[in-house]
Each structure stands twice: as structure tokens, then as C-alpha cells.
Amino acid sequence: MNKNGIGRHIVFTGVPGCGxxxxxxxLKDKLSIPHLSTGEMLRAEAAKGTPLGLEIKALLNNGGxxxxxxxxxxxxxxxxxxxxxxxxxxxxxxxxxxxAEALDKLLADRGISLDAVIEIQVPDEIIMERILGRYACxxxxxxxxxxxxxxxxxxxxxxxxxMDFYRRLDDNRTTVQKxxxxxxxxxxxxxxxxxxxxxxxxxxxxxxIEAVSKKIDxxxxxx
Ligand SMILES: [Zn+2]
Numbered sequence: 001m002n003k004n005g006i007g008r009h010i011v012f013t014g015v016p017g018c019g020x021x022x023x024x025x026x027l028k029d030k031l032s033i034p035h036l037s038t039g040e041m042l043r044a045e046a047a048k049g050t051p052l053g054l055e056i057k058a059l060l061n062n063g064g065x066x067x068x069x070x071x072x073x074x075x076x077x078x079x080x081x082x083x084x085x086x087x088x089x090x091x092x093x094x095x096x097x098x099x100a101e102a103l104d105k106l107l108a109d110r111g112i113s114l115d116a117v118i119e120i121q122v123p124d125e126i127i128m129e130r131i132l133g134r135y136a137c138x139x140x141x142x143x144x145x146x147x148x149x150x151x152x153x154x155x156x157x158x159x160x161x162x163m164d165f166y167r168r169l170d171d172n173r174t175t176v177q178k179x180x181x182x183x184x185x186x187x188x189x190x191x192x193x194x195x196x197x198x199x200x201x202x203x204x205x206x207x208x209i210e211a212v213s214k215k216i217d218x219x220x221x222x223x
Contacts, residue, residue, distance in 0.1 A: 007087035008033055009112055010220070011094070011103075011194075013187065014120035016179045017127040018205045019212060023120065024091040026213050030222060034083050038092040041074055042066055061170065064182075071095070072102045079106065100190045117194040118216060120205035124180055131176050138164040 008031055012020040021037060028035040046057040056066050075093055078084070094100040107113060122130075133146035139162035144151055151158050157165075194200045201219045205212055217223075 009087050009107070009114050011090045011114060011117040012120065013117060013190065014205065015122060015127055015183045017131045018120040018122040019209065020091055020120050022209055023212060023216055024089045027216065028089055031087065033087040033089060035089045035091060036075065036078055038071055038075065041078065068096055068098045068102070072099060076106055094190055096186045097189045097193060100193050114199050116201050116220065117199045118219065119191060119200060119202045120212065121202055122205040126206060127180065128173070128176055131171050132173065134171060135165045135167045137162045138166050
């Protein structure tokens, strides 16, 4: 909330692949506040092909992360945009303890306090299964999964009838393992940090998207 008691300011956290992006997008529509994904902001920058963009691209392709400074600067500018006046959902930020401390300062400077930090908990082996099984239609981009979301007809896209599919290069075991190790080392220290502030809310992320979404609504008191 901000100093006038309006707005929602929520952080989603959890291991890469826990479903926080999906849940943030669902919540964004319910609350009519923007979903700020640092991953998307970084990919947009990388796509521009600027020197910073190329540096980011190299980092992301190796399963690494942009520096705290780059990210904090990016978020700081973004939350001052008019669409954030009534709140926002942060996804992928803060990723490190220094980022969490910087977020406190950014918010305090603006008279804002966080409503909740929602940690979506999913065991590593389930993350691996989710990520390694996913693929998409070459033609329309529709997403599928070897186990959880097969096309109705084998090898044919439900949406456009396309018959060519692809898997993301970074959806491989080595890169995913690297991301999980990075999470433990870099992001996990932010969990007790937020817990001490009384902001941490943990959600079991192993159910269906709808089930997880319902749990989040009840935590936030959304009818
Ligand atoms: Zn398709």
C-alpha cells in the first residue's frame, strides 16, 4: 500500500519454473495493476541489440543474471511510470539480498510498503519435469508439454494446425540445474529477510494453475 492506504504492492518469488510468472499474470488481470517481470524487461533490452542488450543476452544464454545495479536501475524507472500509481506485481525481483534491500529503499522513498511476498514452493524434481517437457508451435507459438498438455492430435497444433514444434535452447538439464543452484545461492537469502519483516506468505505450487491461484487469492483476501 502507499501512504494513502491505496494500491497493492506484491512480490512473487520462487525457483525458476515454479509458475510465478503465470500466477502474476492472472493476478494482474484481477487487480488491474501491472505485472513487472524483470525477465521480460531484460529480454526486451536484449532484443534491442544495444551494448547493454548484448551483454544481457550473453548472460541469459549462460543461465546467468544481470548485475544488481542494472536491475535496480531498471525497476526504479519502471515503478515511476503512471500505470504503477495504484500498485504493481514484481516477478523475478528482488533476486538477491542487495536487491531486496534496494527495493526497501525504493519503496520507502515513495511512501509505499509491500502487502506481501508470495513464495511459490515447488520441489526441484517437479521443476525439472515441467521445464524439460515443454515445447511450442513454430507457427503460432502455442505452448505444449510432453506430459501435462499434449495436443489433441499427436504432432498437430490445436490452435493453427501447424506440424512443426520447437524447444527452447535453455530448457536443458544443465541450464535448469544451474538456475536452481543460482536460486539457492542468490535468491534464497531473501526469504528469511522478508519473513523477519512479516511479509512472507508461502504457497504450495504443485497443484493446477487454478488451484494455486485460489490459494493466492485467499492469502490476499480477494473474493
Ligand atoms: Zn500453432
